[in-house]
Amino acid sequence: MTGDPLRQPVIDALSGIIDPETGHDLVAMGLIRSVEIEGARARVTMTTTIRGCPMAEMLRLGAEAAVASVPGITDAEVTLEWEPPWTPDRIGGGVWA
Amino acid sequence: MPGKHLARWTLSWFASALSFLLAALALAVPFAPAPGAWLEGRGLALVHLLALGWLSQMMIGASLQFLPVLLARPLPWPWLSPLSLALTGVGTILLALGFIGLEGGGTGLLALAPLPLGAGLGLFLLMAGGTLLPAGGWRDDAGRPVLLALAALILTFASGGGMALAGTGGPVAISPEALPFHVGLGVAGWLGLATAGVSYRLFAMFLIAPDGGGRLRRITAGAALCLTGLLTLGLGLAGHWPAPGWLLPAAMICASVTAGLYIADIAQVWRSRRRARPEVNMRMTRPALAFLALAALLAPVAAIDGRFAEAAVFAALVGWLSGLTLAQMVKITSFLTWIQVFSPRIGKQKLPQVHELVDDAACRRWLGLWFAGAALGTAALLAEHAQGLRLAFAVLLVAALGIAREVRAIRRLAHLSFAARPPVLPPLFLPQLRMDPT
Ligand code: HEM
Numbered sequence: 001m002t003g004d005p006l007r008q009p010v011i012d013a014l015s016g017i018i019d020p021e022t023g024h025d026l027v028a029m030g031l032i033r034s035v036e037i038e039g040a041r042a043r044v045t046m047t048t049t050i051r052g053c054p055m056a057e058m059l060r061l062g063a064e065a066a067v068a069s070v071p072g073i074t075d076a077e078v079t080l081e082w083e084p085p086w087t088p089d090r091i092g093g094g095v096w097a
Numbered sequence: 098m099p100g101k102h103l104a105r106w107t108l109s110w111f112a113s114a115l116s117f118l119l120a121a122l123a124l125a126v127p128f129a130p131a132p133g134a135w136l137e138g139r140g141l142a143l144v145h146l147l148a149l150g151w152l153s154q155m156m157i158g159a160s161l162q163f164l165p166v167l168l169a170r171p172l173p174w175p176w177l178s179p180l181s182l183a184l185t186g187v188g189t190i191l192l193a194l195g196f197i198g199l200e201g202g203g204t205g206l207l208a209l210a211p212l213p214l215g216a217g218l219g220l221f222l223l224m225a226g227g228t229l230l231p232a233g234g235w236r237d238d239a240g241r242p243v244l245l246a247l248a249a250l251i252l253t254f255a256s257g258g259g260m261a262l263a264g265t266g267g268p269v270a271i272s273p274e275a276l277p278f279h280v281g282l283g284v285a286g287w288l289g290l291a292t293a294g295v296s297y298r299l300f301a302m303f304l305i306a307p308d309g310g311g312r313l314r315r316i317t318a319g320a321a322l323c324l325t326g327l328l329t330l331g332l333g334l335a336g337h338w339p340a341p342g343w344l345l346p347a348a349m350i351c352a353s354v355t356a357g358l359y360i361a362d363i364a365q366v367w368r369s370r371r372r373a374r375p376e377v378n379m380r381m382t383r384p385a386l387a388f389l390a391l392a393a394l395l396a397p398v399a400a401i402d403g404r405f406a407e408a409a410v411f412a413a414l415v416g417w418l419s420g421l422t423l424a425q426m427v428k429i430t431s432f433l434t435w436i437q438v439f440s441p442r443i444g445k446q447k448l449p450q451v452h453e454l455v456d457d458a459a460c461r462r463w464l465g466l467w468f469a470g471a472a473l474g475t476a477a478l479l480a481e482h483a484q485g486l487r488l489a490f491a492v493l494l495v496a497a498l499g500i501a502r503e504v505r506a507i508r509r510l511a512h513l514s515f516a517a518r519p520p521v522l523p524p525l526f527l528p529q530l531r532m533d534p535t
Binding site for chain 2: 016017018020021022023049050051052053054055058059061062063064065066082087088089091
């Protein structure tokens with residue numbers, strides 16, 4: 001639900017993760033595709049700038065750890081998706097949906 | 098699985114390649130032949146220490162790391178990588194010793210060298226082809242030039258091996274008339290096209306630019322196909338029929354056109370970048386591309402009347418390919434080191450950024466010195482000035498030592514504050530036995 005009070009804290013937590021290549025955080029880089037909250041459950045889909053990115057799994061685990069640490073969230077699930085692919089136009093656009 | 102697209106032996110390839118570079122330059126300072134005499138044993142040994150030991154090993158190490166990343170497809174049989182590394186290393190040393198034997202001492206090693214070299218390159222081809230072909234690499238803008246490069250590598254090896262065996266009178270011997278086609282396939286075909294193919298997407302990534310592609314890349318691939326086709330034809334004719342006089346000039350004109358289109362393409366990627374201030378690896382890519390342009394201007398002249406051939410090969414191998422490789426080596430090493438050391442802690446603590454591992458100013462200085470040495474060497478070959486060429490090799494050696502020192506500092510995280518460094522550092526260039534559990 002877009003209006004959920006936990007949505008913003010989850011997005012803030014994701015903003016705490018910096019892409020070490022560019023210095024931008026995951027949200028500012030436009031790498032977060034969606035954030036869904038159901039009660040104490042957060043489901044996030046994210047992407048990487050390139051499909052075979054060697055850091056993809058580590059970023060996903062890091063995002064999951066950050067979301068799980070948000071007070072009120074007991075269950076965090078972050079999945080990777082690459083279609084449609086990321087383009088530099090996503091930078092600064094925030095969460096896709 | 099964490100880091101599933103991470104090749105484990107990349108830094109071992111880099112370390113071996115860098116050792117070949119330093120050894121070749123250290124030998125070149127006292128022993129480099131005078132301009133015009135590079136077809137003697139010593140010159141051939143130095144050229145192949147650079148082309149196979151340094152540039153090819155770097156290219157192979159980088160391809161095994163980045164083909165799976167760029168094509169999003171894991172490498173088949175990654176355990177062949179250390180075997181290929183050892184065989185290409187031993188084969189290159191035997192080849193160099195064999196060439197030196199041409200000046201007296203026998204050519205036995207020259208006949209032996211193609212065995213380990215062929216086996217090592219063959220294993221690489223198996224891994225690279227095993228990634229590219231099932232991924233439909235020929236449909237991909239970056240895959241096409243790399244596939245052409247792999248074909249050129251096979252032909253370079255076959256022609257080089259055949260010429261090496263020419264002295265032994267074996268059935269596979271190839272006439273020395275194949276030489277210019279061997280050089281073209283090795284420098285422009287294998288090293289040049291592989292570098293171009295891998296660079297398209299890597300540069301877009303480093304510059305945060307849209308992954309261009311499209312029509313320009315298809316036309317460039319057409320010119321590259323023309324180039325490899327004509328060189329292959331020349332190789333096939335060598336020793337059987339006299340090659341028509343227009344063949345080599347036409348091939349070199351194709352090489353120049355390919356180079357021009359490629360440079361225009363990269364300039365477009367540069368202009369559409371989102372990274373306001375490109376890092377040192379990309380800024381120092383510009384002088385490397387200037388050397389490519391210079392080599393592309395000299396090559397057709399060299400093909401028509403033989404002048405400038407050594408200068409063209411030098412500008413391509415030392416200015417363009419080595420300069421570009423050294424600049425990207427800094428970036429790739431810092432990136433891989435960051436992943437190795439810090440990626441398990443993402444989301445758990447504040448981490449340094451990749452560029453903090455690199456001393457930008459020092460790298461810029463050493464790379465600048467490298468390009469100065471490359472310019473001096475090219476000028477010395479054009480002016481046929483033996484002392485100038487020796488001096489150029491001395492400058493290049495100092496620059497390479499400086500860059501090697503920077504790469505070591507990156508691996509040791511020497512530019513980070515003590516508090517930001519982990520208690521245990523990963524091995525300098527050997528693969529880590531297990532992932533850091535923290
Ligand atoms: C990256 C691959 C290679 C490149 C870029 C390359 C480049 C060259 C160049 C530039 C020359 C002319 C040298 C000069 O003028 O001093 C040459 C000659 C030669 N190369 Fe290679 N080479 C490569 C691989 C090989 C391999 C794998 C072999 C053997 C197994 C080989 C055997 C030879 C031989 C025998 C000659 C001398 C031919 C003659 O003078 O008759 N090369 N190569």
